[in-house]
Amino acid sequence: MAIKKWDTQAENRRDRLQRAASICTDRIVPAERMTALLEELIEPGDRVCLEGNNQKQADFLARCLAQVDPQRIFDLHMVQSVIALPAHIELFERGIANKVDFSFSGPMGARMAQLVAAGKIQIGAIHTYLELFGRYFIDLTPKVSLIVAHSADRQGNLYTGPNTEDTPTIVEATAFKSGIVVAQVNQIVDQLPRVDIPADWVDYITEAPNPHTLEPLFTRDPAQLSEIQILMAMMVIKGIYAEYSVNRLNHGVGFNAAAIELLLPTYAESLGLKGKICRHWMLNPHPTLIPAIEAGFVESVYSPGSELGMEDYVSARPDVFFNGSDGSQRSNRAFSHAAGHYATDLFIGSTLQMDLQGNSSTVTLDRITGFGGAPNLGADARGRRHASSTWLKAGREAQSGLSAAPRGRKLVVQIMETYREHMQPTFVERLDAWEMMENTGMDLPPIMVYGDDISHVVTEEGIANLLLCRTEEERSEAIRGVAGYTPVGLGRSHRAVENLRDRGIIRRPEDLGVDHRLATRDLLAARSIRELVHWSGGLYQPPKRFRNW
């Protein structure tokens, strides 16, 4: 009887490293030999993780991989957080890869849709970040991971700097399952500020010809905020944050959230809410949060990534942010999204479309965009067992009149104007996601946040509290009641809406005591990027594209 071997993966790893020795015997690989090295390390059909999120990107390694010989390396199954770079798309155009499991594809969404239609990309599934990370340890473990760090020392230790992001998760899944880890860094130095990834988890390092790409994804210029966004932010602060005493929260990216952040030191302060709301955050370092931090609203912020230009400010506020002994920030997307799911009481975000069940989606017909973290953050945490007054109040509203064991509820708020630019209605009878599913053969319509997870819908017309609705008809009517002059909104029954208003399910600005005459840009704590710099005492250094002075 043949003896079963239990270390075939480790043996395969040794074979690959042996082949690679023909290209480079040192762990530090010259940049010009990287493509040749990858051709030895990677085998056809491999599962390969290419690091990159909305912020930092292993862009040099992505270009090297896109240049390998497709006669030798083909049918790769890519697993990666984000499809964002032209090189990511080239992998499929050149036949190097044919399958992908991912989370988000914002900038490449339109090209993705074309390649799927042409049969060049097979999508395994579109995930949330946490879900994809989870699968790295279950059934999508990478054989080779191409990662990115700020710098390395000569032993091979890595320093990620503030943008630690996904690196620890990817390396852990790969290095401890006989995989191979290749890192690109901006520079190799004698002494690192701190060690973020230990050397014995990394096989090869290369100094990339250019510093890696870093995208300032979370910077919103206050100069672009509209009065409608300010009005909606006032309603959120008075009608939700104050009423539920929301102290642990996450804000999605976007102008609506930025408006709320910029009203904390002005409008919220005038309502006497300092110290009573918005103390603990799971959030990328939004520049628009600076005034609230400086005004003493914010006690702590834990971040999935960093933000370009915020490094010095974050370093100078170690009581607020999570910083290393070297003084610079450490972020971690996996921990951060776990924190956002289980340890916050509120998520607020925006969407492109919402239907009458409250399902929301950012998919439009010609673009495959994905989810990122929104479904984790914008979902009630069914496994949560610790209480807070916010969570209990929301739970009481959701359960009133029902006989069930007591449990709380997370507040999941969608905030959006009823029409987007070019008069595209936000509220629709049927999400484009359904047609996307039919066209691409997906198992499910790509719904970002399911309606039964949403507690409140906020528009310029007011707030609909879906927790208080008892039937599907009531929920639909509550959504119509804040859907403005969209076809969905025009389909409302005025009597039903007035009834919901009497019961506090729909609340207009005047019901909340929100004076729309105050909704002007004068209410913003900062009206420009320059004023944010001023609030930061000159520590915030905005990227050039945001400087107009």
Place this chain on the structure above:
Amino acid sequence: MEHLQFEFKGSANRKGCQKTTLVGVVSSGNLEVMLENSELQGLCRINVSTSSQGFGEIWQAVLNDFAARYDLSNLQISINDGGATPAVVCLRLDQALENYLEASS
């Protein structure tokens, strides 16, 4: 450019001032609203010039609600619209009317 006209019959004969009120600016996504006291046999007449074609029904719905909210008469309203959303239109109309009524009292 599309030109639309709407008329509403008000019951109250609210006294406006002789001065005109102007709020907003004509720019992309924004609009200008001008209110003038005018002898219109109790009518409120609204003229809309808009850069967005084909939204007559939405204008009708927005202005129906506006007229019902304030019960206006003898008022000429001129709107120059640069493709504002209904949310912005409602906000500007409310601002214009509040300014107008303040100036009247």
